[in-house]
Amino acid sequence: MSDMNPPPLSREPSLSSNAAAGIAYLTFIPAIVFLVVEPYNRDSFVRFHAWQSIFLNIAAFVINLGLSIVLGIAFSYTPFLHLAIWPLIDLFWFVIWILCLVNAFNGKRFMLPIIGALAAQQANRIVIPG
16 A cells, blocks of 8 residues: 655745735735745745835825825815825825835835835844744
8 A cells, every 4th residue: 555645735935035025015915914924924035025015005094194184174275286186196106116016026125215124124023933
């Protein structure tokens, strides 16, 4: 009789580091997954981009919330100006997101101001085996 034991599970990643880092920017959900799931949570490149993606999402939310309040008050009598400014703000976030995404897929550690330093700090923290 032959031994019918299944082959051992491989700890080799199914995605390259570049692909995982790029996917982390699609939303904050894959970024969180890559911070939790092995072997991606041991890869400092993937961790950096996952953290930067999370911090970028938080910053975009907070800044957009603040701008909507400020612009809502400032342009309360001229709402068309308020509506004209939002596409420019959205374009700004889109360009930043594309820069991060493309650089991650190309294997570059593109650091955003402030957010990049925070992401690097978090990425360099020691991961305790679970």
